[in-house]
Amino acid sequence: MSSTLDLGSIGNLLPEDVHAAGPHLLLGYGLGDPQTATAAVEALLLDGERVSKTHAGNRTFTLPILVIGDDRDDLTARVDELLTEVDETTYTLTWTPDGGLPIVFDCFPAQAVIEWDVRIEDVAFAHQVTLTIPALPFGRSPDAITPTVTLLSTVELGKLFTLTDLVGSARAPIGAEMSFVAATDAWLIHRPPSDADPAAPILVEVTAGEAVVADAQRLRGTYSVVLGMQTYGAPGQNRIVTVTVSQDDTTISEQLVKAYVSSLNLRHLVVGNITLPLVDRPAGATSGLTIAIDDSGDSAFLAVMLLDTRGQTVQALSQADGTGASVKAWIDAPDVGEVIGPLWSSSTANRVDAYALTEPRVSGGPLSLSARDEGGTLLVYSASALPNAPVLGYYPRWLAERVE
Amino acid sequence: MRAGGEVWTSTPDDVGSDRIYLGQLGEVVGLHHSSSYPGGSKSLSCTLNVDPLFSHRALTPGRDVGVTVGAEEAWLGQLNDPVINEDGSRAITADGDAATAQHFVALGLGTHNALDANEVIDAARLSGRHSRFRRPPVAFPVADGLYAFDGAYMMDEALAQNASAAGKRWRVDLDRVIRFYDLAGDGTRLLFRARHDIGRTLDGFLTRLDAVYLDAATGFRMTEHLDASPADTGSTFYPAFYTPDLSALATGHHFTLYSDGTTVTAYAIFAYATAVTLTLDGLGIDLALAETSQFYTRWTATASLAVGTAGITGTYKNAGGGTLGAGAQEGKVHRGRGSLGPTGNIAPREAVIDLTGEGAFTRQEVNQQLAQYMAKTKTQPHYTGSWTVTQGDLLNRGGVPVNLQTVRAGVQVVVLVVDPTRNLSLAADTVLVTIGETEYDADTDTLVLTPAETPDRAERQPYIDPATGLAR
Numbered sequence: 088m089s090s091t092l093d094l095g096s097i098g099n100l101l102p103e104d105v106h107a108a109g110p111h112l113l114l115g116y117g118l119g120d121p122q123t124a125t126a127a128v129e130a131l132l133l134d135g136e137r138v139s140k141t142h143a144g145n146r147t148f149t150l151p152i153l154v155i156g157d158d159r160d161d162l163t164a165r166v167d168e169l170l171t172e173v174d175e176t177t178y179t180l181t182w183t184p185d186g187g188l189p190i191v192f193d194c195f196p197a198q199a200v201i202e203w204d205v206r207i208e209d210v211a212f213a214h215q216v217t218l219t220i221p222a223l224p225f226g227r228s229p230d231a232i233t234p235t236v237t238l239l240s241t242v243e244l245g246k247l248f249t250l251t252d253l254v255g256s257a258r259a260p261i262g263a264e265m266s267f268v269a270a271t272d273a274w275l276i277h278r279p280p281s282d283a284d285p286a287a288p289i290l291v292e293v294t295a296g297e298a299v300v301a302d303a304q305r306l307r308g309t310y311s312v313v314l315g316m317q318t319y320g321a322p323g324q325n326r327i328v329t330v331t332v333s334q335d336d337t338t339i340s341e342q343l344v345k346a347y348v349s350s351l352n353l354r355h356l357v358v359g360n361i362t363l364p365l366v367d368r369p370a371g372a373t374s375g376l377t378i379a380i381d382d383s384g385d386s387a388f389l390a391v392m393l394l395d396t397r398g399q400t401v402q403a404l405s406q407a408d409g410t411g412a413s414v415k416a417w418i419d420a421p422d423v424g425e426v427i428g429p430l431w432s433s434s435t436a437n438r439v440d441a442y443a444l445t446e447p448r449v450s451g452g453p454l455s456l457s458a459r460d461e462g463g464t465l466l467v468y469s470a471s472a473l474p475n476a477p478v479l480g481y482y483p484r485w486l487a488e489r490v491e
Numbered sequence: 492m493r494a495g496g497e498v499w500t501s502t503p504d505d506v507g508s509d510r511i512y513l514g515q516l517g518e519v520v521g522l523h524h525s526s527s528y529p530g531g532s533k534s535l536s537c538t539l540n541v542d543p544l545f546s547h548r549a550l551t552p553g554r555d556v557g558v559t560v561g562a563e564e565a566w567l568g569q570l571n572d573p574v575i576n577e578d579g580s581r582a583i584t585a586d587g588d589a590a591t592a593q594h595f596v597a598l599g600l601g602t603h604n605a606l607d608a609n610e611v612i613d614a615a616r617l618s619g620r621h622s623r624f625r626r627p628p629v630a631f632p633v634a635d636g637l638y639a640f641d642g643a644y645m646m647d648e649a650l651a652q653n654a655s656a657a658g659k660r661w662r663v664d665l666d667r668v669i670r671f672y673d674l675a676g677d678g679t680r681l682l683f684r685a686r687h688d689i690g691r692t693l694d695g696f697l698t699r700l701d702a703v704y705l706d707a708a709t710g711f712r713m714t715e716h717l718d719a720s721p722a723d724t725g726s727t728f729y730p731a732f733y734t735p736d737l738s739a740l741a742t743g744h745h746f747t748l749y750s751d752g753t754t755v756t757a758y759a760i761f762a763y764a765t766a767v768t769l770t771l772d773g774l775g776i777d778l779a780l781a782e783t784s785q786f787y788t789r790w791t792a793t794a795s796l797a798v799g800t801a802g803i804t805g806t807y808k809n810a811g812g813g814t815l816g817a818g819a820q821e822g823k824v825h826r827g828r829g830s831l832g833p834t835g836n837i838a839p840r841e842a843v844i845d846l847t848g849e850g851a852f853t854r855q856e857v858n859q860q861l862a863q864y865m866a867k868t869k870t871q872p873h874y875t876g877s878w879t880v881t882q883g884d885l886l887n888r889g890g891v892p893v894n895l896q897t898v899r900a901g902v903q904v905v906v907l908v909v910d911p912t913r914n915l916s917l918a919a920d921t922v923l924v925t926i927g928e929t930e931y932d933a934d935t936d937t938l939v940l941t942p943a944e945t946p947d948r949a950e951r952q953p954y955i956d957p958a959t960g961l962a963r
Contacts, residue, residue, distance in 0.1 A: 124934075275562075309894035311561030327628065339888065346625065346668045348505075357562045359665075360897045366889035383628070396561030396894045426514030427497070449512055450497045450559040 090185045092150075095178040097169055100152060108161065110169055111153045113215070118182065119146035121224030121486075143257075148180060148194070148220040156212040166201070166214050173197035173218055177423045180222065181229070182488070190226035190489040191482075193423045197221070223423065225257035227482040228489060234456065236465065236476045242290045243389040244315060245468035248476060249285070253461045254491060255483025260420040260428070260453040262480050269472035270412030270434065273354035273404050275313070276477070277466040278451075280397040281459045283308070289393045290466055293380065298391045300376035303334070306363040310393040311400070312343055312378075314356040315468055319349045320385035327383040330358045334365040335375040341365060349384060354470035355402055356388075363393070392468060399451035403432060403444050417441065420481060421453050428453060456481060498522065498537055498583070500554040500570055507557075511549035513583070517541040522933035524558055524566040528676070528900035528926065528943055529651060530589025531663035532566045536582070537933075543579030556585040560896045564665050588624070588663040589647070597649035605644050607633045608653040608661075612669055615646065625668050632657050662901055676925045676943075677901040681893060682886040683878070683940075699841040702861050707851040715854060717861035757790040757805070771805045778805075877941045885938070895938040900929045904940065 092100045100112040122144030156162025174196055183189040202215040232254055239247040287305040291298040333340040343359035368374050378391050394400050415436055419428035427449055433441035467474040498519055501510040513519050522537040550573050558566040568587040599610040608631040612624055654661040659671035701716040757769055757778050769778040769790045778790035885893045904924045927943030
């Protein structure tokens with residue numbers, strides 16, 4: 088067995104019969120590397136710099152290919168077929184090392200350079216074509232996997248889940264199918280960043296206008312404070328909600344103020360962003376927060392959610408199907424070239440009955456996972472009905488070649 | 492994964508309907524957005540990678556534009572006409588909420604007073620011309636000025652005048668409520684570990700201000716001057732900001748208090764030469780007459796006053812203890828703004844303002860203008876230059892890194908200045924800087940901070956006719 092490199096519908100560029108008609112990959116090929124973009128920060132007092140990675144840019148394949156035809160006309164046809172394939176908006180290149188697992192690269196329109204030599208064309212019926220193919224930085228498995236989603240805790244109309252059986256060394260966008268025990272007007276799903284503490288208290292119950300957050304030392308970053316509403320009283324009223332966050336055993340507190348209009352559609356109230364903890368603690372220390380909620384009207388709240396601004400969040404605030412209620416919802420992984428995939432909501436259990444969400448709130452890019460998120464959490468909150476465990480699916484991505 | 496929030500456009504209505512994320516249409520790169528203080532969201536730019544023939548209602552000029560970070564918006568504004576680049580991608584630009592206020596004429600609803608922020612905002616909202624802006628439940632104080640009628644100002648100018656009259660700055664917050672904040676900032680304080688020098692300047696500081704004006708009685712070109720108060724005779728200088736006192740209009744007399752913590756000084760613009768004592772009612776403090784000029788009297792006492800206290804009343808009394816004047820005169824204590832540091836005496840710095848283009852004035856009116864202009868001088872160190880920060884450079888008060896995308900102009904930054912001449916140890920003084928502008932770059936995940944400018948001395952000032960107590 089030997090390695091193979093399959094180009095879309097063209098087939099293997101490394102056929103075993105080196106004399107067969109068709110494309111043959113020559114020496115000097117390169118599978119490229121992701122272009123890592125970094126930012127360097129000078130150290131304050133010492134030599135050296137701290138380098139952080141901001142994102143990975145596309146890789147570039149360089150494929151010198153000898154195309155062989157049965158005759159001159161066949162050569163022309165094969166070259167044309169090859170160039171047509173790599174001129175598509177997107178196509179795939181699948182690399183399977185000898186004894187290894189196939190990995191698929193999503194490619195974009197290529198630059199083709201033909202070495203014209205009439206003697207080789209007329210005598211050997213061959214052309215050398217060098218393809219420069221831009222591709223997404225990381226290849227993916229050809230088959231999707233379904234991670235395990237296990238219930239961790241339930242708070243009012245929200246649930247925290249643990250994610251396990253994750254595969255893939257590079258981050259991959261995921262699709263999610265969400266369902267609820269009954270129809271719901273709105274829902275929210277949040278995936279904290281991969282370095283977040285899985286035990287961080289990001290979903291807390293509100294009792295009599297106050298939420299007590301234990302183990303708050305696990306919260307470290309800037310969070311959006313979102314209130315799950317219980318009742319809002321009369322609609323159409325101008326109101327002010329004031330959220331005061333205090334850190335126990337300190338005199339430090341911060342206040343967030345938000346003006347809003349009470350509405351049937353307002354189920355999750357985003358109050359503002361806050362950086363926590365208010366006062367840092369050393370490793371091993373514990374800390375608590377008290378979150379007091381004061382509303383100028385008669386709104387009542389069920390829960391407080393602390394959504395890391397470095398994570399991914401999707402909020403559905405209304406549905407387009409006219410019923411205003413959702414039994415099932417889908418978050419599709421984005422296609423190549425998109426940053427956010429389609430978002431669907433259905434009043435039945437069937438996807439064919441779904442409509443696109445018209446009032447979504449999306450941040451942090453598409454929902455995504457990698458093996459580094461093993462044991463991480465996923466938060467789902469619903470306006471009026473408990474959510475079931477979402478079904479997730481994705482094509483694992485790999486930094487170099489596929490491991491499993 | 493690239494940092495940066497999600498860019499969306501929506502219908503420009505109250506509820507932001509038909510929200511469409513540009514990331515669902517194509518790849519968004521090169522995202523920059525900025526904010527200013529005063530003002531709020533300032534500008535946004537990015538590139539949307541789509542085909543040349545791509546068309547979508549999400550790119551219709553005039554739609555609302557926003558950037559979502561976490562669950563909150565980090566920037567809000569209005570979409571300009573996208574430009575098609577050579578490769579077909581779209582150059583997307585948008586004006587922030589602060590910038591859009593420049594495009595609306597300030598009109599009053601009921602009284603047609605363009606300097607009534609409450610009327611101006613309500614009128615814009617009800618007319619549908621700028622329906623997303625709202626004001627807080629507590630009404631703004633009404634300002635008075637030289638030109639208070641409809642059409643005299645654009646909305647941003649009117650808001651600036653209103654805020655200035657209250658000693659504040661205006662900003663459109665991310666819930667699209669227009670609020671007034673302190674000159675020093677919105678109350679958020681962050682710690683900044685600086686890696687380079689902070690430019691410092693005394694620009695704006697004055698010890699004397701002269702005015703050139705046309706005399707109302709003679710029509711002649713005249714001059715008047717005012718020295719900075721309190722007088723700087725020591726190694727430190729405690730300035731104060733002055734807010735025009737509009738509460739004693741009925742009597743036509745009012746005074747302004749300053750305190751440096753050990754001495755209380757009052758300036759009464761309108762001389763009351765026969766008075767001997769100015770008694771601050773209920774506080775047991777009698778200020779003695781220290782100086783009489785043609786245009787004002789100055790009273791001082793050795794005492795302490797709590798800064799920021801409003802509504803202190805006082806009574807002018809003659810030598811026999813009897814009261815003078817009709818009614819009580821009301822003032823407000825203003826806080827000292829700190830020192831210029833252990834730099835010794837401050838050398839004289841003077842400036843001249845030209846009022847000849849504003850009409851004819853009496854001497855009393857000119858002195859009031861001088862007092863208001865002088866109060867606008869920034870008598871504390873002013874910082875210049877811009878700083879670029881990366882993730883981890885800005886911390887909350889507890890020492891925890893803040894997400895740079897969520898930082899808006901109006902925050903105060905505590906700067907730890909590292910003096911390389913001191914063996915890289917931290918310098919003795921801690922610097923507090925109000926940020927006047929921020930610019931965030933999503934591709935590099937960096938934030939440029941620019942210190943706020945001093946309040947503009949040349950801003951058109953509210954002016955009260957002493958005879959009528961009405962705006963002139």
